[in-house]
Amino acid sequence: MSLETKRIKELFGYARTLTKEQGVGVMAGRAVGFFKRRFFGKKARYLPSKQTLEAQRTDAAANADSWPTISILTPLYNTPPQFLQQFLDSVQAQTAPNWQLVLVDASDDAHPDVGETVRTRAAQDKRIVYAKIENKGIAANTNEAAKLAAGEYLALADHDDMLAPHAVYCMSKALAESGAAFAYSDEALFEKTPEHPRVGHFKPDYAPEYLMAVNYICHLAVFKKSLFDAVGGERPACDGAQDHDLFLRLIDEMQRLDPAARPLHIPQVLYYWRVHAASTSGGTAAKPYVEKAAQKAVADHLAATGRQGRVEPGKFPGTCHVVWDIPEPQPLVSILIPNKDHTDDLEKCLHSIYAKTTYENFEVIVIENNSTDPATAAYYQKLPERYDRARVVTYKGGFNFSRINNFGRRYAAGKYLLLLNNDVEVINGDWLTQMVGECSQPGVGICGAMLYYPDDTIQHAGIITGLGGYAGHSHKYHKRGGSGYMFRLATVQDFSAVTAACLLVRTAVYDELHGLDEEFTVAYNDVDFCLRVRGAGWRIVWTPYAELYHYESKSRGSDENDPAKKARFDAEHERLYAVHGRENILHDPYYSPSLSLDYEDFRESGDLRNLK
Secondary structure, eight states, rough: OOHHHHHHHHHHHHHHHHHHHHHHHHHHHHHHHHHHHHHHHOTTTTTTHHHHHHHHHHHHHHGGSSSOOOEEEEESSOHHHHHHHHHHHHHOOOOOOEEEEEEOOOTTTTTTHHHHHHHHHHHOOOEEEEEEOOOOOOOHHHHHHHHTTSSSSSEOOHHHHTOOOHHHHHHHHHHHHHSSEEEEEEEEESSSSSSSEEEOOOOOSEEEEEESSOOOOOEEEEEHHHHHHHTTTGGGGTTTTTTHHHHHHHHHHHHOOEEEEEEEEEEEEEEEEEEETTTTGGGGGGGGGHHHHHHHHHHHHHHHHOOOEEEEOOOOOOOOEEEEEESSSSSOOOEEEEESSOOOHHHHHHHHHHHHOOOOOOEEEEEEEOOOOOOHHHHHHHHHSSSEEEEEEEEEEOHHHHHHHHHHHHHHHSSEEEOOTTTTESSTTTHHHHHHHTSSSTTTTEEEEEOOOTTTTTTOOOOOOEETTHHHEEETBTTOOOOGGGTTTTTEEESOOOOTTEEEEHHHHHTTTTTTTOOOOSSSHHHHHHHHHHHHOOOOEEEEEEEEOOTTTTTTTTTTTOHHHHHHHHHHHHHHHHOOOOOHHOTTTTTTTBOOOSSSSSOOOSSSSOOO
């Protein structure tokens, strides 16, 4: 079955479910939005309507006096005239008046037009502040601009980009209402005008592991001037990744004062990032020094927060990978593998573990449940002789994935439990080392892995709640080796859930949450468990550096053609909503309301109604 056929089949299945649960009207609305976007163009698709912008102007005229002023810091250097005019126009066209634009000009003598253009604008609008400075690099120049800022908050904008017309309005109103010290928005890439954007970057809410791997925050970032001053501004030593470095240090300072503090994400496209030869919007290959600067920023962040690891280049330019130090002695990992017959699958799984795994301190507990093949008993009898630290325990009762794993946990002595399907095969030797390194980090309770189908397409790269109405796998069916959406296939990052086909959890956390919920007999037990772990204050991390093949559910078969199994599956759908709330399921903080809930490939929502 082709990739497109798989997606079409699953989309029609979702359409049937949506029609049944929410009616023909909701389904028709989704379909209309999809076809409008697909077939009738994308002009100005991230911009609010003219009526909305006018309503913002009216609101701001009445209320902006109580909102903070945002000083926009923009170093200039030989800025092309057209780019500069477009940037200035975008600032002066804001729907809210509470901004200051600070322009520090380090242009050389061959570009006097830059200063002339800005001085003309400044004479007409007192909110524009201009100063000629010596060029000392982007970080030092930004710091010079900050000295002239009068606003309570600072924003960073590049001289060749553009602000969305509602940027100041959305930011200042949200900051006034929330009191947040730091906020960031979504962004879009463009070449000529924002009315014809190339692509949007729709970001998750604050995701600390993802931020260490790549600067996903980028633009538009707004933060208190007092916070900027407290960390000493930007660091010239990190020129090229100075914003990434700044964001990490701002958050460190926020969390020093309040461990629960986090930046506020505003899911609106408030910034337009121009794509041209010298810009990092087209990738860091345009500025190779960015990579080393980013690695320094992350390494210094680790040192500042007392975390032990080394920073390496990531899988793609512009990304980083932290290889965490493993505690000594290595903590014991108890690998729990439920099994019913299918000894060929189990043998492939165990052989790959023992032949490839470089992590040494683990035990294997095979949880026998209801096997009927006499050859299985013979296989079990020889297993402890063939595989050191492996044993079989026998569960009695009907199939219940949650209950089987909870039973197996009673026999586990490890500091960590690895829930593992019997139909997986290890690919890289350091898979378990990588997972233990992630799971041992402060605040992390669970780590998941990258799982591939045998044809080297993605089976699991983290779980997004709300996909298909309930939950789905990130980048499912994507070809192996790609970077994914905003590097989300290639970086360690935060998710709401990961699959229990390969899930490492602290044993103390498993026990604290009383293990898997046995009311979820087959489906969604992992999603429910991860959501409960998150609710208890722990984070869920996924790593692409632990790779396994997954011969998905081969040992259990499909639920689709069995009426009893389908009824059970439907009941578990409903239980997921009942336990966690439908709105919570449909609004995953590590996804975006501007991305589709109908597909797993991070394509834009059909109607982008969140942006209107």
